[in-house]
Amino acid sequence: MRIRATVAAVSGALALSALAVPTAQADDSRSWSADHGFTALQPAQGDQAKRASGAAAKSVKGKVTSAVVNAGKPIVLATTAKKTVSFSVTATDDSGIGGAAPFIWAGKNIDTGVGFGPNEKGFSCKVVNATTTTCKGTITLNPKELKNAHATTWKVGVWALALDGEEFQRDAASKVKVQRLSKLTANASPEPVKKGKTITVTGKLTRANWETKKYAGYAKQPVKLQFKKKGAKSYTTVKTVKTSSTGVLKATVKASVDGHWRYSFAGTASTPAVTSGADFLDVK
Template identity: 50%
Template sequence: MRKRKRMSTGRAVLAVATAAVLGGLAAPAAQADGWGDTVITKVAVGNVAVGTTQAKTFQVSVTASDDSGIKGADMYLEGPSYGYLQPTGAVRCVESSADATTSTCTGTFTVDPRVDFIDNSPAGTWYVNAWIDANDDDYVNADKAGSFAMQRYSKLTVNASPEPVTKGKTVTVTGVLTRANWETGSYAGYTVQPVKLEFRKKSSDTYTAVKTVKSGSGGALKATVTATQDGWFRWNFAGTSTTPPVKASGDYVDVR
């Protein structure tokens, strides 16, 4: 008789996972097992950016097929360090209108940085582990069926001065790049990161890169340019694996 892989309750598994990390155990390699012709064809989940005070709810969808159709599913998420999440309710499977052998099963997850994270170590690549049951008792149990990034929410400011400015004179553009610190519950400067200074002239809808600088102490940004025409300056950060991209709102400069 086949035995189903048990999915433990959140707090118990969190304690075990934390102990494993502290003991230096390596994460298991990607693997899958099953019975019959049940297969996972798609896993859909976007990157999740988490701030310091608000819980974030998101969905994970797993599409699977079997010649008898899909009966149900379960899933859980694992990340770096002690990262672990279970669905907030039952995973719901909806049969495809075009193909009765295929269903998309969706789980809803909520992550609260004040409860689920004690430091920043869970930031990075997370994996979707899924169990799919078919109507004829076929099944597939897939570890690391899909992946996404759990990221520390980022903020970016901009200020261009003086305003107004005489044509041909120097404009100084400053700003600060920060990201969520889950350990302290506040935002901290993100240093030594390349950030683009961009300009959009008054008659255009498109920003153009002017120069790239690296963030300094406290995430500080500073660049100087020559004033040539009216328009908006902004900073544009491309993001990293642990921090999402962010663009500052444009700051208008009147050139006279």
């Protein structure tokens, strides 16, 4: 969805939920959750009256100290299937934090970008100390709403609400990569083959196309042809070949001993690394 709509939904939900959040104490280990929606947060009782006094004492602007999505790993999406990933956000303010949630977005700016916000179910927060709270939950991405150009590094924004009522937002608290799922095949032939004869190892490198909702060949990419002798523990790179304009791979080598052949792609910024299944070749 458009990122402005995402931010509006996040901020509105947290603003409502924070009405019931208690002021944190230094030794407080309380937590609250939103398993039935953001507006259903149910924290422990007590300390709510201290919010009013917090505003007068406030001197430091709220800060986002941590914002991690998918444990910092790239988010890899197929053609149409939605994918849900975890997040953890920590924010701090002199008056305490009533709630904090991330939104991830891509584009030239936040007004026109595309993005996704947190899911209501499973959203929870835990008081760390009098000024700091950590909130965790999940974000679901839908590739049907994306274009191929969105396979890039996304910004992780955070909206938070301090207990004195001040809202603060960081459009780029951290980053996370969003990538197009890749697939790779390998086939060695003829089989069986006589020792010293030439074999051909074919394959194809494809990746998700979010605009056609299908997989398409990934052109002009270097891919390693690797071999593991029967009984050996590791593969050795024999040569590197490039995919054709349609993602096709073809390499010829001399057969010497029985073993497994495969292709291995190192990946790019928009596409994750992938290794094909191994094809065993019997050499007579």
